[in-house]
Amino acid sequence: MNYNTLLKLSLLFIFSQSTLWPQSAIMQKPLNVMDYKIVDNDTLKVHWYAADTKLNNPTGAIAFFFGGGWRGGSYTHFKRQALYFSQRGLATFLFDYRVETRQNTSPVACIKDARSALRFLKKNHLKFNIDPEKIISSGGSAGGHIAAGTGTLQLINESTDDLSIDPTPFAMVLFNPVFDNGPNGYHGSGSKELIEEDFHCYCKSYTLPNGKWATLFKSRYLELSPFHNITALTPPTLIMFGDDDHLVPVETAYEFQTKMKDKGNRCQVLIYKGAKHGFFNGVESKVNEENASQAKYFYDTLQASDDFLVDLKLLESSADVKDYFE
Numbered sequence: 001m002n003y004n005t006l007l008k009l010s011l012l013f014i015f016s017q018s019t020l021w022p023q024s025a026i027m028q029k030p031l032n033v034m035d036y037k038i039v040d041n042d043t044l045k046v047h048w049y050a051a052d053t054k055l056n057n058p059t060g061a062i063a064f065f066f067g068g069g070w071r072g073g074s075y076t077h078f079k080r081q082a083l084y085f086s087q088r089g090l091a092t093f094l095f096d097y098r099v100e101t102r103q104n105t106s107p108v109a110c111i112k113d114a115r116s117a118l119r120f121l122k123k124n125h126l127k128f129n130i131d132p133e134k135i136i137s138s139g140g141s142a143g144g145h146i147a148a149g150t151g152t153l154q155l156i157n158e159s160t161d162d163l164s165i166d167p168t169p170f171a172m173v174l175f176n177p178v179f180d181n182g183p184n185g186y187h188g189s190g191s192k193e194l195i196e197e198d199f200h201c202y203c204k205s206y207t208l209p210n211g212k213w214a215t216l217f218k219s220r221y222l223e224l225s226p227f228h229n230i231t232a233l234t235p236p237t238l239i240m241f242g243d244d245d246h247l248v249p250v251e252t253a254y255e256f257q258t259k260m261k262d263k264g265n266r267c268q269v270l271i272y273k274g275a276k277h278g279f280f281n282g283v284e285s286k287v288n289e290e291n292a293s294q295a296k297y298f299y300d301t302l303q304a305s306d307d308f309l310v311d312l313k314l315l316e317s318s319a320d321v322k323d324y325f326e
Contacts, residue, residue, distance in 0.1 A: 025083050026326045036095070036120045037113065039158065042103055044113060046120070047075050047094040048128070049086035060134035060314045061091040061121060063150075063169070065114055067141030067278065070107040070213060071100040077140070080282070081302060084324050088306065088315055091130050093121065097146070107142070107213055107224065112158045114139075114146035118167035134314055137169040137235075138305075140280060141247070144177025148226035151235045155223050171312055172237045173305050175280045176245055180252040181217040181225035227252065230259050236266035238308040240301050242275025270304055272297055299325075 029049055037044040051059040062085055066077035075094040082092035097113035098105040118135060125132040139147030149156065151168050179185075222228055237260065239253045253269045260267035272279060275297055282298025283291045303321045310318050 024326055025080060026324055027083075027087060029083060029086065031079075031094075037116050037158075039098070039113075039160070040103070042098060044096050044098070045075075046096065046117065049082055049092045051089050051091040051129075052087050053089050056129070058125065058129050058131040058134075059089055059091055060136065060170075060309075061093065061128065061130040062136040062138055062173075063093045063095055063117055063121060063147075065095055065097065065117075065137075065139030065143035065147045067139065067143040067175075068099060070110050070142045070145075072102070073099060073143070077143070077281075078138070080298075081138075081305070084302060084321065085306075087324060088319060090136075090309075090315070091128050093117070106216055107145070108156060108216075110142065110146045111149045111153055111156045111224065112161075114150050115153070115156065115167040116158050116161055118150050118169060119161055119165040122165050122167070123162065133170060135169045136171045136173060136309065136314065138173040138175075139177070140175035141278065142178055144174040145179055145181070145226065148172060148174055148177050148179045148237075149224075151237075152226040152229040152231075153224065154229070168233070169235050171235050171309070171314065173308065174237060174239050175301065176241050176248055176277055177226075177239065178248055179225070179256060180227035180249075182221040182228055183218065185221075185225065185227060185249065185252050227256055227259065230256070230263055230265070232263045232265065234260060234263065234265050236312060237268070238305065239267065239269045240272065240280060240304060241269070242272045242277065242279040242297075244274055245277045245279075247277045268308060270301075272300065 031047050031049060033045055033047045035043050036046045053059055064078035064082055066073040066075060075096050078094060082094055086092045095117045098109040118137060121135055122132040137147040137150045151172050157163060217224055239256065241250045241253045243250055250271065257267040257269045279297045280301040283295045287295045299321055306315065306319060306321060309315045
């Protein structure tokens with residue numbers, strides 16, 4: 001039996017198991033919105049779901065940061081995950097932040113906004129009825145970078161922030177994050193000859209993905225790279241990668257884990273076979289034979305995130321993610 005036949009049979013099997021859980025949420029809820037930061041004449045908003053709970057006790061919360069290479073993206077990126085976790089009893093927040101295509105900013109502004117976002121939640125915890133000591137930071141790709149930055153990049157802060165509020169979250173859930181921004185991490189050591197040309201060309205298409213920011217990270221990685229700022233106080237972290245990620249070296253996940261464990265921190269790494277960058281996004285259309293494997297990655301990463309939070313006692317009991325989708 002050749003490889004193509006095996007692949008087709010595998011997809012058929014996945015599809016047969018997937019038809020019971022297409023990726024539309026069973027329940028829809030109002031998505032609230034409010035301003036959380038005004039900076040340089042830009043008003044940044046947060047969209048949020050209230051936690052489903054029968055008690056009046058403060059709940060945990062999870063803050064999501066979209067991906068988009070620090071250049072674009074939308075708060076809707078993690079909308080399905082946010083809706084799911086709100087039904088599991090967490091208040092969930094989808095934060096906007098400044099990006100290059102809208103505000104002509106660099107990744108430094110993105111990091112500042114993420115850290116401002118968690119300070120906003122902690123400062124306003126009574127308004128949202130959340131426990132400021134039970135906030136999770138989460139994001140994918142560049143959003144994973146700044147989510148990781150909330151727990152590591154202590155030197156990057158907005159000058160107008162209340163610096164007495166520590167933005168460090170209780171835990172971090174990261175989807176193919178760009179968290180090693182050093183010389184041998186994102187872009188890799190072999191890209192040095194291309195970096196300067198990419199950074200200065202102002203072209204729409206770069207030789208390196210997101211190459212425009214390579215020089216920035218090269219010169220300031222000790223400030224801007226979460227991997228280089230792990231301490232004994234870095235929060236428990238779940239990292240999920242596809243083993244066919246063409247943008248971020250997958251081995252950086254294991255290097256991050258090793259460094260975390262050397263500091264006595266908890267760090268779980270999950271690698272998904274055959275998955276590419278952005279594999280966790282799932283599908284918006286009905287699950288079918290063609291997209292079944294991508295749909296399964298969405299389910300698997302959401303289930304892994306749920307299990308991780310249960311283990312940290314941020315969720316009271318285990319659940320089957322499939323039960324929340326129709």
